[in-house]
Amino acid sequence: MAQLYHHPLDPQSRFVRLALAEYGVDPDLIEERVFERRRDFLSLDPAGETPVLVTDHDVVVPGAAIIAEYLDENLGETLEEHRLLPLDSEARIEVRRLVHWFTQKFHGEVSNWLVTEKVYKRFMSAEAGGGAPDMDLVRAARANIRYHLRYIGYLTAQRNWLAGDRLTYADLAAAAHISVADFLGDVPWDENEAAKHWYARVKSRKSFRALLADRVPGINPPQVYADLDF
Amino acid sequence: MAQLYHHPLDPQSRFVRLALAEYGVDPDLIEERVFERRRDFLSLDPAGETPVLVTDHDVVVPGAAIIAEYLDENLGETLEEHRLLPLDSEARIEVRRLVHWFTQKFHGEVSNWLVTEKVYKRFMSAEAGGGAPDMDLVRAARANIRYHLRYIGYLTAQRNWLAGDRLTYADLAAAAHISVADFLGDVPWDENEAAKHWYARVKSRKSFRALLADRVPGINPPQVYADLDF
Numbered sequence: 274m275a276q277l278y279h280h281p282l283d284p285q286s287r288f289v290r291l292a293l294a295e296y297g298v299d300p301d302l303i304e305e306r307v308f309e310r311r312r313d314f315l316s317l318d319p320a321g322e323t324p325v326l327v328t329d330h331d332v333v334v335p336g337a338a339i340i341a342e343y344l345d346e347n348l349g350e351t352l353e354e355h356r357l358l359p360l361d362s363e364a365r366i367e368v369r370r371l372v373h374w375f376t377q378k379f380h381g382e383v384s385n386w387l388v389t390e391k392v393y394k395r396f397m398s399a400e401a402g403g404g405a406p407d408m409d410l411v412r413a414a415r416a417n418i419r420y421h422l423r424y425i426g427y428l429t430a431q432r433n434w435l436a437g438d439r440l441t442y443a444d445l446a447a448a449a450h451i452s453v454a455d456f457l458g459d460v461p462w463d464e465n466e467a468a469k470h471w472y473a474r475v476k477s478r479k480s481f482r483a484l485l486a487d488r489v490p491g492i493n494p495p496q497v498y499a500d501l502d503f
Numbered sequence: 504m505a506q507l508y509h510h511p512l513d514p515q516s517r518f519v520r521l522a523l524a525e526y527g528v529d530p531d532l533i534e535e536r537v538f539e540r541r542r543d544f545l546s547l548d549p550a551g552e553t554p555v556l557v558t559d560h561d562v563v564v565p566g567a568a569i570i571a572e573y574l575d576e577n578l579g580e581t582l583e584e585h586r587l588l589p590l591d592s593e594a595r596i597e598v599r600r601l602v603h604w605f606t607q608k609f610h611g612e613v614s615n616w617l618v619t620e621k622v623y624k625r626f627m628s629a630e631a632g633g634g635a636p637d638m639d640l641v642r643a644a645r646a647n648i649r650y651h652l653r654y655i656g657y658l659t660a661q662r663n664w665l666a667g668d669r670l671t672y673a674d675l676a677a678a679a680h681i682s683v684a685d686f687l688g689d690v691p692w693d694e695n696e697a698a699k700h701w702y703a704r705v706k707s708r709k710s711f712r713a714l715l716a717d718r719v720p721g722i723n724p725p726q727v728y729a730d731l732d733f
Contacts, residue, residue: 339599369569
């Protein structure tokens with residue numbers, strides 16, 4: 274049985290949970306609070322970041338983008354023409370470009386701030402930096418998300434899915450990161466219809482169901498979060 | 504003729520220049536000052552980050568890790584058993600883990616601060632944030648680099664190269680990022696003999712020569728920078 278070290282509101286973990294669900298892999302989920310810097314977790318992954326996948330052959334695969342490559346290399350063929358990392362060389366560039374966009378750029382400008390300030394700091398000790406959210410960072414994240422929504426709207430006005438004709442890792446990475454902002458009530462959906470329609474389509478997938486059922490003690494998502502016709 | 508949009512002291516660009524040289528590809532180098540946010544460059548890569556490779560078939564490949572995957576998929580076989588991303592599944596995980604370590608973690612904790620504060624800010628207008636370096640960030644980078652050197656020393660005490668028996672992208676990524684700190688005189692080489700020996704071996708490769716010849720107006724590297732027996 275595969276294991277995934279994750280946090281329910283870590284967007285990078287959510288990307289991998291979506292990918293695993295698309296492949297039909299149902300791992301044991303182990304909640305990891307990375308800020309506790311648990312010794313056993315650091316020995317699995319010296320970088321100490323979620324997600325980390327441990328396969329049923331005890332192969333340790335750390336990091337969302339690396340797990341995505343690993344899953345494609347080992348399970349990609351099983352999805353046939355629905356492969357999440359297409360075989361065509363230029364399509365691969367575009368999928369990886371957008372995965373990087375969301376797992377690095379969107380994370381750095383939006384989702385990491387929201388999760389750190391509004392979620393992790395609630396569970397961190399005062400010595401470790403816990404406490405009330407820094408609202409300047411939350412406001413910066415809320416401002417930045419608007420241009421990312423416009424970019425999603427721009428891409429999906431020209432394409433069926435973010436990277437082209439079919440659903441790929443690009444959609445899963447983007448939707449995973451946005452889903453965390455949505456859980457926290459920080460997505461201005463009324464600003465971009467095209468982005469909203471794209472998200473509604475990803476959110477309606479079976480692979481998304483477990484994410485919509487996630488709850489974290491003390492934080493209640495807005496009603497639209499789990500609503501497929503939001 | 505392939506083109507590489509780069510900056511001489513951008514560590515991500517240097518990683519790709521090393522990789523291209525290992526494959527025997529000699530691109531036209533086009534210096535890009537990303538902080539100028541040049542419109543033509545943004546139309547090549549909306550993220551506006553160096554490096555961007557434009558192949559001789561006009562394929563645009565943005566970002567160091569994505570270029571590395573692209574080069575492996577298209578030229579990897581030509582290196583035969585010296586392939587920079589090995590074929591074995593677990594070896595690929597380890598190479599990608601370490602590439603991510605240096606292109607993301609080391610970049611975020613060391614090389615990005617050094618280059619932004621000590622190089623880019625020198626060429627940026629005051630309105631764009633140019634000016635004197637923020638020495639708090641430079642000191643933080645200098646403190647952080649010490650544990651990365653220890654990690655390199657730890658790995659190379661057990662292995663011939665960073666990720667295993669052979670030179671891989673992991674060594675090129677690590678050496679590229681360290682080379683920028685070295686250019687700026689910010690590597691405490693006397694603290695870790697194993698790391699120093701590893702770096703001397705990478706630096707002696709033919710692929711490294713062009714990097715050692717780089718100069719930037721107004722910044723002179725210390726004498727050890729280009730010395731192969733430093």
